[in-house]
Amino acid sequence: MSLLDIRNVSKTYHIGQTATHALRDVSVQIEEGEFVTVMGASGSGKSTFLSIAGGLNTPSSGEVVIDGIEMYNLRGDKLSDMRREYIGFVFQSFHLVPYLNVLENVMLPLAPTGLSSKKQTAAARTLLAEVGIAEKEKNLPGELSGGEQQRVAIARALINDPLILLADEPTGNLDTVTSEAVMNLFTLLNGQRKTILMVTHNPAYRSYSTREIEFRDGMIVKDSGARAFAFQTGETVAIGDMIGQADERNGES
């Protein structure tokens, strides 16, 4: 059984009289541990695909099965549980809550859980240290650079230890150096068997992934298929260090 099984998914957006067929009968299976880059021209349906895979957008037809559970058959509250427990989502425009500081933003998915504040804080601090901005935990999102905000968003996506990390152009608003740091972070996470789907416009990032899918006009036109891959073992560099180095090169920090 695949971790993520997308079966005959179509999505049509209706605005007034015009209908946009964003996805047309898309089927694909993603196995645990894969790092998939999703490519394709603007408007080809990548974001739609990702949001449907992440339980944020109901398909017009078709099924999305994660870990054997058909997501869009769930009632509203169960779907919320699913999002919280199975999926971490990173958006191109970060989507941090402006009035919550860095630490609080990372803890946000834990707020509805019964977890004690102490444990929440400890978990959030660990992740902030991993993504390398522990020293900014009291800052508000508005006081951070784009790269820093994206790292907060990644930490937030990881706080529930999701099975799947979905990232829609996570480097889209970042410069090359910071982007590379994020890619290294993803590689590291994938090394820890985290399944990752990442939309990107940068062909260079294909090399980080284990599989590429390409969309055109709402259909998958290319799929490199699950490539035999070896987990990097003996990785010793901390993620935070890598990003920290990137920031220094970038003149940030």
Added chain:
Amino acid sequence: MKLYHVGLKNLERRKFRTALLTVGLGIAVAIEVALVGLTKSLESDFAKKLDEYGANIVILPKANELSLDYGGIALSGVSFGTNTLTTDDAVKIKTIKNSGNISTIAPQLLTEASVGGKKVIVAGIDFNAEFRLKRWWRYAGSQPVQPNDILLGSSVAKALGSKPGDTLKINSVKFEVAAVLNETGSQDDRVAFISLPVAQKIFGSKNELSLIEVSALCYNCPIDEIVRQTQDKLPNANVSALRQTIESRMDVMHRLQHFSEILSVAVVLFAALMIFVTMMSSIGEREKEIGIFRAVGFKRKHVILVIVVESIIMSLGAGIFGYATGLFGAMAAQPLMGIQHLQGFGISAFLTSLVLAMTVGVTAALYPAYKASRLEPTAALRAL
């Protein structure tokens, strides 16, 4: 971090927004509190004035029940039977349980006498009480004060050819015409008024009275209750309410109340609209936040909890601020509006302002939550 922290942080970190919404809602509440309170005060002031305007209770001796018709003053001479009214009875009225509602007691002794050679109805009255009761009296001359002053109704003065300053004789007692009443169109035109003790003396009727007119403040108290209490104190008298007067006053008061109710409803609607518009101005921002909450796995009820906590705290603040502002505003407006006693600012007004602020504030805050929760999270995230 608990869910309610999220709402609290929003209030705390976006102080300007919080202050703006609190003040906006507070001002709406203040307008409601002030307007409703002022109308109520005006209403009760007005009711009091209305009640003081003429008598609404008449007390007659039981024996003369049928022969004495006050409306037309068809007097067949005052009979001095066993069931007579006395000056003591007038004093007793002040001892009823609802004595606080008694505004004026005007005793009268009526008799027919020869004045300047003509048969005229003479009324012995308490000048002060009578002038208080009959606020519509206008006269030429000066208000009678001396024991031998006489006040003439317009027809009497015409018949006698008297004017202020003239002297007249009743039963060989000399009186000076202090004033002549302008025409009233009532029985008062055909009466000569002298002071009560003097009348009792010259007509040899000691402390007896023909009738007592009472004006009771019955806005807050049923007139029947006052009548009953008075009747209990004066078993030998016949106490009756002037129904017609009371009914017409009630009618006026009901119209005023109706008007003030409509006004309050209009003000509340206006207040609700005002705050709704303010809240709606940031609906896109709210929807996006809710999209984030939903995307990270908040259930609908979690989103609602965040929003309700936030809006309840804000609305409570607005309710208290609004009540205080409304009260101060009304106190400032009170002298300008000539209101004697402020009413309608008690605990119930305070609770009303809290409930009003909460209802409007929470409803307006829940609307974007409701709207956003019907959207897909992706659509909510696009909002703005």
